[in-house]
Amino acid sequence: MRLRGRLTTTTAGLFVALATVTSLSGCMTVRGETAVVPATTQEEAQEVLDHYFEVSNEAWETFDPELNATVEGGALAEINGASMVAQGALAEEAEAAGEEPTTREPLAPVEPRFLIPQQSGWPKFFMVDTRLDVPDSEHNWLLTFARDSVDEPWKARYLSVLAPSAIPEFAEDEDGHLEELQVSSENTGLSVVPSELGETYATYLQEGQGSFLGGPHTSETLAVRDERANDAASQTDYADVPQEQAEHPSFAVRTADGGAMVLFTMRMDEKQTWAEGETPVVDDRVKPLMQGTADRAVTLQRYATFTAYVPEGEDPVDLRSRLAGVFNALGE
Structure with a gap:
């Protein structure tokens, strides 16, 4: 059963409706255990970000915390997984009562800026500063993706909702x-x-x-x-x-x-x-x-x-x- 409706995602005092992606492990000729190398490339970072939002929209439509956990790590995965469980239960209650359930509107990044450090050792991380295609939004998302080895997928670990002037x-x-x-x-x-x-x-x-x-x-x-x-x-x-x-x-x-x-x-x-x-x-x-x-x-x-x-x-x-x-x- 697919739930429909609308939930407006804002930046302060509300559930932060996030979701997930199956990200790309990519490849590097230098593994990065000791050498100082860029954490990733601009091209790979773009692919990770695009896939993140693609699967994020699907995951929040179906309230799927297991999908979320494959691409988010740490506290962010715990927060969003629980949010999906809670909002999914509320949506089922609304539907049983003959009311219109709520779900998150699809989101997409707008003019992302990739911030990639030079690093040695693990974990490695990179950040993305992006606006969202949300009308009248005055805040950016600063997403931080990390992984613990070259064989692991990138997972989002931090989401910072900031006014551009605060970055x-x-x-x-x-x-x-x-x-x-x-x-x-x-x-x-x-x-x-x-x-x-x-x-x-x-x-x-x-x-x-x-x-x-x-x-x-x-x-x-x-x-x-x-x-x-x-x-x-x-x-x-x-x-x-x-x-x-x-x-x-x-x-x-x-x-x-x-x-x-x-x-x-x-x-x-x-x-x-x-x-x-x-x-x-x-x-x-x-x-x-x-x-x-x-x-x-x-x-x-x-x-x-x-x-x-x-x-x-x-x-x-x-x-x-x-x-x-x-x-x-x-x-x-």
């Missing part, structure tokens, strides 16, 4: 390739070592202090948490955990001003426990993911990926984009 100018060599930064290096001259950014952010959320600019993912997040702490009807506990590099690798590239753009992943779970006599409230998009019964408490297990501008020197970090989604929910 920094990148440092490039004479051939137009980006300068990758080793995320664990302490000799980058940056205000925060890239691999330590998750731990630094977790400390900021716990203590309310740290070297971050104010904004929706920093000061405003703390304000929301403070407000919820005063809710007499329920108590909310948070667990903000940086993810290991082996499973959820961070990536960093040098910007033209000496800083860096860094991509990193967090687990940001929250448990809400309701007071005696209160009825738990569960979002309709969470219910299809629920395990157990929400009699008194609900734990939302959530991944969040961040795009950060980390300046040279000691200035504060600017968290410019966050993509988050519940991948599991536990009722008690």
Whole structure:
């Protein structure tokens, strides 16, 4: 049964409706274990991107998380796979009630710009900065594809939804390739070592202090948490955990001003426990993911990926984009 309808995909505060592609492994005469080589070619990157959107449109029409997992990795695959399960269940409920189900309108990249670093070792990655064929869209998608060996397919691991002005100018060599930064290096001259950014952010959320600019993912997040702490009807506990590099690798590239753009992943779970006599409230998009019964408490297990501008020197970090989604929910 094919579901029809319309779901408008925007860039802030909504489900990010993504999908998947079977990408191309390509071939390189230098395998790249030790030699410094471009991560891919412009031609292969174009093929990967085109196929990504082609299969993405099909996957979201059929709400197929298994297809999604073949071409997306890490937190992005978890977020979108769960979104497909949830939206598919809601679509079936709507159809059973005689209502028109919703599905995502097909998307296509417009004037993509390929950002390919010179690298040695694995994993390798490249980025694509593209507009979408969405009317009145004011944001770009910055997709990051990665793979762990020449024998593996490229998988999208990060999606950053950014205003064009928020995408920094990148440092490039004479051939137009980006300068990758080793995320664990302490000799980058940056205000925060890239691999330590998750731990630094977790400390900021716990203590309310740290070297971050104010904004929706920093000061405003703390304000929301403070407000919820005063809710007499329920108590909310948070667990903000940086993810290991082996499973959820961070990536960093040098910007033209000496800083860096860094991509990193967090687990940001929250448990809400309701007071005696209160009825738990569960979002309709969470219910299809629920395990157990929400009699008194609900734990939302959530991944969040961040795009950060980390300046040279000691200035504060600017968290410019966050993509988050519940991948599991536990009722008690």
